[in-house]
């Protein structure tokens with residue numbers, strides 16, 4: 332990602348990269364330095380941490396958030412109060428462990444044009460010509476959840492829908508690490524199940540479940556993959572309440588979970604056959 336300019340504080344790109352509000356605040360104060368005097372001392376950092384975010388979450392966690400994506404250059408022992416730090420660019424290469432791997436690949440201009448070809452907000456259906464909306468290309472699965480810059484993970488949204496979606500997704504920021512792990516599983520049922528389990532007792536909206544179900548390969552009928560969970564001893568409840576604009580969403584919440592069998596597709600097939608046989612008597 333060398334050559335790609337660092338995101339501006341407050342930009343939607345930064346929001347995608349850093350899920351936590353406090354991490355974005357820290358970025359902001361380092362970014363300001365980068366543009367003017369350069370470095371922040373450890374003592375200044377500690378002072379910022381106490382004053383700007385009331386000491387929570389721990390400074391080390393916030394620095395870790397930043398270092399997953401950006402390169403911080405330390406002079407001196409980072410723990411010593413006279414050491415200094417500067418924001419100097421993007422992280423050289425994503426860390427290799429599963430939870431740390433982040434795709435910070437920018438969206439190519441060609442792909443961007445392809446996504447915008449529909450000339451229509453994929454959520455509310457409004458168009459620039461008829462409704463004067465401004466469309467932007469957004470990741471369905473955000474970067475902080477492991478979402479890629481591939482076309483399958485992109486959609487065109489109007490400003491209003493993009494902001495609404497961001498506000499919604501932000502309510503799961505605390506679960507970003509667990510969600511990143513959940514989306515790496517091979518079976519769509521397991522991706523859905525792990526997501527429901529991670530955010531429990533919160534409700535999760537249908538569009539988010541659909542995107543997570545399709546995280547590895549597109550699922551024509553992700554609701555069916557969700558129903559599959561019931562063959563594995565899992566269960567969930569559905570609510571159609573939350574109304575955002577004119578659209579009514581379905582929300583899902585886990586009510587029961589079970590250990591995963593070694594072979595998920597086979598276990599589903601077996602249970603399906605068993606229930607059919609029972610019905611036949």
Ligand SMILES: [Zn+2]
Pocket residue numbers: 452453454455456457488489490491492493
């Ligand atoms: Zn819209």
